[in-house]
Amino acid sequence: MLCEEIKDDVFGLLTDESSDVSQKEQMAIVVRYVEKCGVVKESLIGGAHVNNPSSATLKEAIVSLLSNNQLSIDEVRGQGYDGASNMQGKFNRLKALILRDNPSAYYIHCFAHQLQLVTVAVAKIKKTGVKEFYEYLGMVVNTVGASCKRKYMMLELKRKRVEYEILLAEIKSEKD
Structure with a gap:
């Protein structure tokens, strides 16, 4: 497939x-x-x-x-x-x-x-929390990765965050 x-x-x-x-x-x-x-x-x-x-x-x-x-x-x-x-x-x-x-x-x-x-x-x-961090990270990646809708939602949130940071001049756009 x-x-x-x-x-x-x-x-x-x-x-x-x-x-x-x-x-x-x-x-x-x-x-x-x-x-x-x-x-x-x-x-x-x-x-x-x-x-x-x-x-x-x-x-x-x-x-x-x-x-x-x-x-x-x-x-x-x-x-x-x-x-x-x-x-x-x-x-x-x-x-x-x-x-x-x-x-x-x-x-x-x-x-x-x-x-x-x-x-x-x-x-x-064997630092405390490392194993749990990667377990949670794996769950998040699998949850988001299993759905195109969730991926688009994450991309839209990222786009909005980048626009906001450009407005605050925290990051520069290609036009700057």
């Missing part, structure tokens, strides 16, 4: 690979796209076991997974990875291999990976 919604449209790729508990290299592939109602979504489209974490092997796995879901590497408009050398290097790394096939697949460093590492480290400190 997800791939049917994206079909013939552009999307971004977020990819990460690591070894699982049995020491097998696994790669997860997430697509980032805009729904018909204008909401940006990120969804896991699959994972792949890769015998070798080389850039060429990772690219083959991505192309294969996209193809199996009737998606094409030609429609990728963004790619994001962590800082691993096999991912973001300039010449023969995953980023470069995909850019050779599709110059419109711009690379963005995946800071979400760094944020996740920080979150895990903070949670391990």
